[in-house]
Amino acid sequence: MKARHLLIAASLGIAAALHIAPALAAGDDSATTPTCKKGEIWNKKTQKCEKQSSANIDDSNRADYAYSLAKEGRYQEALAVLDTVKNQNDPEVLNYRGYATRKLGRTDEGISYYLRSVAAAPRYAKVREYLGEAYVIKGQIPLAKEQLATIRSICGTDCEEYKDLSEAITQGSKI
Numbered sequence: 001m002k003a004r005h006l007l008i009a010a011s012l013g014i015a016a017a018l019h020i021a022p023a024l025a026a027g028d029d030s031a032t033t034p035t036c037k038k039g040e041i042w043n044k045k046t047q048k049c050e051k052q053s054s055a056n057i058d059d060s061n062r063a064d065y066a067y068s069l070a071k072e073g074r075y076q077e078a079l080a081v082l083d084t085v086k087n088q089n090d091p092e093v094l095n096y097r098g099y100a101t102r103k104l105g106r107t108d109e110g111i112s113y114y115l116r117s118v119a120a121a122p123r124y125a126k127v128r129e130y131l132g133e134a135y136v137i138k139g140q141i142p143l144a145k146e147q148l149a150t151i152r153s154i155c156g157t158d159c160e161e162y163k164d165l166s167e168a169i170t171q172g173s174k175i
Helices: 002-017 059-071 075-082 091-101 107-120 125-137 143-154 160-175
Strands: 040-043 048-049
Touching: 040 059, 040 075, 059 075, 075 091, 091 107, 091 125, 107 125, 125 143, 125 160, 143 160
Parallel strands: none
Antiparallel strands: 040 048
16 A cells, blocks of 8 residues: 555656646636636636637637636636637536526526536536536425436446535535
């Protein structure tokens, strides 16, 4: 067991020495995304903040940055960044727009975005989690449990989305 821990520590040290950051899937939380001032977006390619209107920043980068803003509680800024995305029907864009609007207290509007995202990408577990959380907020626990069952069929019971929604349902059922 000690050898395994040493191997992991050595690997992390090598990665740090080579400036290799762990790869994050789209939609991971913003812990590693630098924060730019309002009106700017972190450009993954150039590794610097650029004007929101920059043509050098693709839709995926814009969506990921908007999500990182939303996770920091900067919901209006996240929506402003999402407004600059060319493909407004992208499932992630719709999901992140739903997340930001829900967090602003506009739960029904958030649900409408989530449902559009689900229609575009039925096996997108993160949108299922957020849709379920919105249903919990509205007191619609049976609908939240339907989303939980769908998440289980997508990624099992050990994925983050399943665990987070399961916890939200448990907490929501106690209210």
